[in-house]
Amino acid sequence: MSSFSQIDPLPNIKDVEVRDTIGQGSFAIVKKATLKNDDSLVFAIKFVHLHTCKKFGLDDNAIANEVLIHKKCSKHPNVIRLLNFSVSTNYLWLAMELAAGGDLFDKIEPDVGIPDQEVVQFYFQQLLNAVHYLHNECGVAHRDIKPENILLDNHGNMKLADFGLATVFKRQNGTYRNSIDVCGSPPYMAPDVLADGGYRSDVADIWSCGILLFVLLTGSTPWEEPSANDQWYVDFVENDGRILAGSWERLDIDTLSLIRGILKPKVSQRYSISKIQSHRWLQKKRVSFVDENYQCNNAEELFKRLTSNLKVSLSDDDYFRFNHDSLLMTQKTGDFDSENHYISNKITPLFSQQDEGFAVLKHDNLYKKYIPAATQNVCHPDPVINVSNFNDQKKWHMIMSQDPSSSQYKVSTEENFKPFSNNIYTRFYSVEDIEDILKVLENAIKTLNVSNCSSIVNEYANLIKLLGSAPIYPLSISIRTIDTRRLLLAGYLKIQQLDEDLKTVTFIRTKGDPLEWRRFFKKVTLLSREIVLQ
Template identity: 35%
Template sequence: MSYSIQLSQLEPLPRLPNLRFGKTIGHGSFGIVKSASVSGSIVAVKLVNRRMALKQGVTAETFGREAIIQQKCSKHPNVAKYVDCGYDDSWFWLAMEFGANGDLFDKIEPDKGVDEEIAHFYFKQLVSATNYIHSIGVAHRDIKPENILLDKRGNLKLTDFGLATVYKSSKGARRMANTPCGSPPYLAPEVAEGLGYDPEKSDVWSIGIVLFVLLSGQTPWEMAHETDPDFRDYLDSKGTPLTPPWNSFGIGVTSLLRSVLKRGADQRLAVDAILKHHWTAKKNFFENPENGQCKDPYTLTATLLGNLRVSLSDDEFNHITKSTQHSFTSHMAKSQPDVVVVDDEEDGADGFHAVSATQREYTEHDRKRLRLKLHEEDKAMAYAVRDPAVLQFRDGGKLETRQKIEEMLKGPNKMLVQSLTHFLSLLPLGSLLKLIVDSLNKLGLLSDREADAEEWIDNHDNSDVAINIPVNGKDRCNMRMIGFIRVSRAVEGSDLRKVEFCKVRADPLEWRRFFKLVSLMCRDGIYTGEKSQSQDGYD
């Protein structure tokens, strides 16, 4: 079975009244997620190919159940709101609230996490959303970083109810669940052991793991099972390990984690009790106390992004290039490929294809005005100064970076931060492709068929066509890591190219770790928008 299926090979996307599709913002095993304009607003539309989905056991009934549950949960401000759903002969579709600021965990530094104040803010919103869905009898069963998005004001949005279940009736009658659901690092012990389980209690465990990841930038173990040495150490220490990162947490949050991550489901705190815990209940700098939502999105976003760094130093480069051991091992290329739907119908240049903070569409009139302006200034520089991702490659301090991000967010363009796992380059296309393919080869991430850099260059001499280089394997936690690196022209009439790391199925922190590693190996081709860089992309 081929690694990828091009969108152009599938049936035409459905024509939906008053809706115009925009950029593809997600890829999956049998569909894609697109942004779309409808009645002056931007929504996200999940599109599932019926023929491919049926092969995996996803039926109209399955998809309909997901839509109904999401609609039922939509009244809470930290749940992605249901908009509409439908189907035709070829596609199921589900329109929902657009997570304008992308994945939360795309903006968290691996092995470092975020400031406790930010972790507290987002944990409180996640617990509030979970408490609400439990109050109406729904358990999510797949709470993990991939299913947590941010809206245009930086608020958390719980999404993807594909594995959710109604476990409690309106009269209070409850039922146990038997189907194991979720990703191994976030599974409760009883789910990992294949036992019947209370889905409410398994959700509690998952939000505890999410809190740990927010604080530390890593999961505590690969899976909560006795065969896992890290989990075994946690049990042996009675929930008080003295090793990093546990010993770096404050007393209050450690107390909460110990109360939530209890092996016995009946011993775990209930969600309403988590909300009342002294650490959760304390005031938060970013929170509007009246509604629990963000009161200052600019400062929150700037603080969150200001912690991100991709080191391009000589020491880091020499360490990586001389090392034979990486987070990703050579056996990855031997993994059996999964089928992924890749959108090959988008053009390369996108004129910073994003949505403004006011949700106004980027129109042809805007494009014409931009072209006129670009006659008067360097096009690459003009693009880079509007892209917050370039700041993670610079050497400025945290405060300086935060100030620059806040200026970008408050500026006339008010650009949002959909994804930070990309870099810009002014290298000639052939040189850029060689850098990327050679880096992936060193990491053992390409099959023999895909490993020839010269073949990639020969087959992609049309520099205006977006190029997708597949990534398929396992990360350091033995979890599947599937996606692709997309190389496209960043803006019309410029040699500037955007290199996007498009995640399909992977832990967001491991994907960012992978992005940082490849970026370091491609450091000679990265353009940061600084005046010291010449037009050929080198210092």
């Protein structure tokens, strides 16, 4: 299927130079852009294809609603700013602030979280400040607070993005309007959203903030959905939040007190934002790297403290443990039929466990649609350095030392790179032959139960015939699967050649939770350890 930008060319915008694609979704494409007379001013432009929107059931009012609400909510430093917008024949375009630092949650270890509590406090306080602004000054509830919509600027500050599900809950006379539609991501959704009779959308936002705090601290969500069909949630409610098993046992008493106050199933008992901000967990220690407006004033320190815990283990113990756990999971799954996999009447998963995923090899110059599709998911470029005078081993490690993601593999890295400048941490390096790389990746992907439409190795052989003498790089393996919470996860593995032998394999998410994408990356990398250069 062709991209809509190929069917209907993007409009020309006066005085604007439209550059690389940095995101694409079902009915929109995001481009990096600059002013023609000043290329130092970089921003993002989202082109919404109007005809495709209508095919997805979005009418003109729904499209206009996102724009008007986003414009209304663009005066806070922790919210992505809408700079300008207009409509052409086929597109609505929105010029927005560029979140150059990428996703916050792809810099957090799954099942670990951020060990540095000061960093957690910093991001949680910025989130609260943004949500308080939306609720109190704009009368708007976001209704889709989740990792995919938490971005970073080039100083490491949090930016709340995507107002596609936002609603105005406060009328001009100060009274509240209840929401009745079920929306949001199940793990982050409040139980009142699923209840009959409508809900206060601003109070539901506060619940989502509490789930995000739990994820920042532990690297996992406490449950898959807040319903009677989720045993973890049932146990939480029946014990009045006093659970000390699993990830909960890693939280200290002050943290538990705060999270239990936020995650009150009864709306009348749930903490307000002002009560959260006055809680002793947020008051006991002042964050050292913020200014008077609670914005980061030391990006280098924040970046180091945020990313120092990121590790990719390729050890024998982890390799054999993973294969053992995978075998047990396969045996366990075989004991249950599909009816035992609960699908709520209120929640329709984007991708059920019975659907097959896929992994397809493509050549970037032939298939242009395999590009990032997050709100603003900017890929960090591969490092470039003059290494002509070094032997192979030294040359490879000199190149890797310029990439901060190499520190995950115990490679010493330089400290002269710019923090929060599109640094991507889902990448490994290899000097193996491309045929061997593809074979190992194919086996790893199959082990993770991602079905192949056809053999990746065979597809590569067909591409060689098709391309003839043309360059074979870059290559992409498009991935579609489900994550550990039964939700859609999609992206692609981009293989590029840096040197005669040295290649990068970069995992770029296009849909789904960035924390789950990092989990997928680490599993594939562990299973592919024989081709990973350390």
